[in-house]
Amino acid sequence: MSITETDAAGQPPDGDDPLLPKHRADLEKSGLLPPVLDEHGVYSTVDSDVVAGLLGLERRDTRLAPALVLPYLNADGSPSDFHRLKPDTPRRGEKNRTVKYEAPRGRGNRAYFTRVGLAAVDSPGAALLFAEGEKKALAAAQAGYPAIGYAGAQSWKEPGSEDLIEDLRGIDFAGRTVHLVPDSDYATNPRVTEGTARFGAALKAAGADVRLVALPAGRKGAKQGLDDFLVANGEEAFADLLDAAEPPHPVGAAMRRAAGLVTPEEAADLVVSAHTEDGLPLLRYWHGAWYLWDKTRYRQLDGDEVEAVVMKALKPHLDGLTVRRKGDVLMHLRTKTRLGTHVRPGDWLVTPPVDWDPEDLFAADNGILNMVAYAEGRECFIPHTPARFTLASSPVPFEPAAARPDRFLRFINGELFPGRPNEVRLLRQITGYLLTPDTSHQVIPLLNGAPRGGKGVLLRVFTMLLGEDAVISQDLESLSGPFGLEPLLGKSLMAVGEVQPPNSKAIRAKPVERLLTISGEDSVAVNRKGRTAVNTRLRIKIVLAGNGRPAFPNNSGALAHRLLPIRFLKSFAHKKDPKLDRKLAAELSGILLWAVRGWIDLRENGGFAETAETKRERGRLALLGNPLRHFLNECCVVKPGAVVPKETLRERYRDWCQTNSVHALDAVSFSKELLETETEIDTGQNRIKPGEKLTETFRGVCLLSP
Structure with a gap:
């Protein structure tokens, strides 16, 4: 459902349709049409008080509304006061299993009589069909079969006995052919196998000729019921199954x-x-x-x-x-x-709901948020489901009416970036971008600047929003190892808390190559200790943080173009709030909503709102990554036949380094890197002027006028 104030207030749906659009669509997937639904009084409720009354709850439970309501009939065809409900947001029961359907508390089991089934009950000797579930019984009745529904493998009997429930004890089974149609997991679920066998034995004891209809599994082995089978295969195929029906297995044949x-x-x-x-x-x-x-x-x-x-x-x-x-x-x-190697975290394992692209989803604590649908005001929230391969979910619930995160906003606007609203906007977009599996922007946010400037706090906020299972914290050098990529499998964020400054030897070519591969969404071979390597595209984002500007050795400059830097100008070394993390943790629902709106801003803007400072900082980082290339671009022309004395070029290079605050290479290193950077340049000996002695020169390059 769309999360709106109207829904939260429990307002009924507009119009005269007794069913919510979502429920109508769900029933249509089961092949159920309005005539059979109207005949049996199926309707929707969004009122928690109505739900409480139908289920006999002492107090209402807002989590159980909206719900689909399935009214039961008495054996004489009159409406009963017994209803089963299918909530949109089912609760968890024993062993954390989803309670898909709710029944009135303390009322025991009932049979779900369809109108056509009741007509057969009143005709001695007429055949009957028992389907596992109300929707399956309605589907059978719609196809003309004398159907009666039972809620599950054990719901045909009185608790603690093998006696049929009262609704069934009133039926004369003598001489009747009775078809049992359990769901397809009868073949694999011993509890269903045993319960169906016991049901068949009880019906046989009552005089029925019992036949078991064995439904096959659905696509890819999925469980399916009679309604699914009729939709997928049609009534003729079901008639063939009826003809092939045999007595069920004896009680206990599948057990122990x-x-x-x-x-x-x-x-x-x-x-x-x-x-x-x-x-x-x-x-x-x-x-x-x-x-x-x-x-x-x-x-x-x-x-x-x-x-x-x-x-x-x-x-x-x-x-x-x-x-x-x-x-x-x-x-x-x-x-x-086994899941195929093509499956990545966040992918759907079955056909997903319409417009629920895995790239647009965020797994909150209380369900799955469709960010695009939320931005467009559409149905945007569903319960968690094993149908999606989610490896980590946020511990933060999504609350559309969450309180404003005042302490966090004061920290961002007033302490980290006072008077810098453009940086705040960019940070908000980055935080929103981290929420979903989408990596299409191919950027690497870089938080750098003053020590104790709040960068670590933000990394911890990112971790709190995504959940610790989603985040891997490690240094860049670890990417160089033979198994350096293995810890990244299944993670959604790699946080590097301290990128080394330019004079460090820690940033070598291999980590840079890995950063480019991962952020560029390229497939990469991931070696794993003691296991076969896998070739996959890692669905992970990378955030770097550090005090100084890192110098990434990358001749092409590609990595610098991927960086999305934000400068931190203030240090809080002497003004640290030791309780800040705790205060921000109390506002996480509001921070999450702030981040979601940042994602919406990113989407509407068509990309990150880079500031002028961001672009300047990226230029500085590119310069640090390959200063020699920048020197050549600014001060030289690569030209066949050109000649310049080595010392003349080196002197100009040293002046350029001093002007740009770049460490100058010694003569040997300068020559070596120059030839590696520009392959058209070579060394030799030339007479610069006729009659002069030979001079050590660089060939293929000349200097521009200062």
Whole structure:
């Protein structure tokens, strides 16, 4: 839903449609048309008090509205006071599982009678069809089948017994053919397998001829229900499944099998099914590491955790796996959960919602924000979902009405950049740019200037906004090592807290090459200790910070053009606020909103609002990166046949260095770098004037007039 004051106030939707547009669209995806929805009274509510009343809550829970409401009928066809609800923002229940549907508290289970199903109930001996879920029952009824819905694998029975619920006990099953249509995970989820088998046994005991309709898995092995199958394959294909239906497996046939009778692949299937939500696997294997969905993100597991996850999933079903068989299970599990090397953090693992480009998304603490949709006033916020390969989420909730971050704004405007609104705007755009996976601007922000000038505070703010799991802090030299890129996998920000000044030897060519490759969105081979190298495009941004101006050795000057410098002019060495981080942490929701608006400004501006100071500073950095190239451009002409005495050129070079505050190379280094910088220049001996003795010269270059 769009986050607006109207929605937050719980106002009902405009017009006479009983369904919100989002709910109508969701039901249409299940193939459900207005006639069957109207016939069964399906509607939407945005009122938390209505939700509380329907669910029998003592107090309202604003998180459960808006919701889709599915009214139940009594066995005589009259409306009941029992409803099940599907909230837009589902809560988390036991074991952090999403509670997709809500039922009235303390009321037990009910059967979901469709009108066509009730007509068959009133006709002795008529066939019946039980579908797992209300939408599936409606889809079957819409296709003309005498459908009754049951809410889940255990919802057909009274708690603590094998007795059918009261709604079903009133049906005469003698002589009826009853088709059970569970979701496709019947084949892989032992809990569904067992529950369906027990349901079939109870119906058989009541006199029914029970047949199981085995729905196949959906695309790429995804779980699908009867509604999905009808939409994808049509009624004729479903009729073929009905004809092929057989009695369900005996009770317990799929449960507690000896380890020797279960193949490692079957055991791997059990592990996958134990970690599946809404048909989506929650366990993933990517770039040689295991990841498990953890409410808001996929968390990387270490070796011991992986084994614990496997054994916990298998414990209810298997007796005693040997170490060798555990290894076999893991081998099959890797195959079943492996993500391709083309998948990058933030990508969708299934078909995404319309206009939800992964490059535009920010994973906040309370859900996923579509920045473009927010900027355009459209539906912009959805719950976290394992359908997106999120490796890190912010600990900061997105709150459209967050309080103004007064201490942070005073720090930025009044302390860091007093009288420099253009720098504040640029910083805001940079902060917004860090929020999403988009790296298309190909810039490297550089925070440099006065020591103790607030640069470290800003890096910590960036980390607090993105979350510690999203940020890697290291120095540039670490990029030179054979495994220097490995820590960057899965991260969204590399923060370099202290770039070395010009006279340091720490910045060598290899780190510069890596900075250019990463910021340029090029593919790079990432070597990993003890594992196969991967070739990938790292979806990571880099922010540099330092006191002095760094001198990056780069003859082409390409890196200087990527830098986006902001100068810090004031030092707070003697005015440090030791509680500043804590004060800013209390304003993070407001700072996040400030950054989001910076991203909107960046988008509307079509690029970063570079200041005149930014452009001058970039020129200075380019000069430091290759001063000899700048000397040649300003003072010389490369010209075939030209000759200049070595000492004359060196003297002019020394004067230029003094004027530009650049360290001058000695004679040997000057000659060596000159020939490397400009290949058209060579050395030799020439007579500058006829009759003079030979002089050491540079050939192919001459000096411009001063």
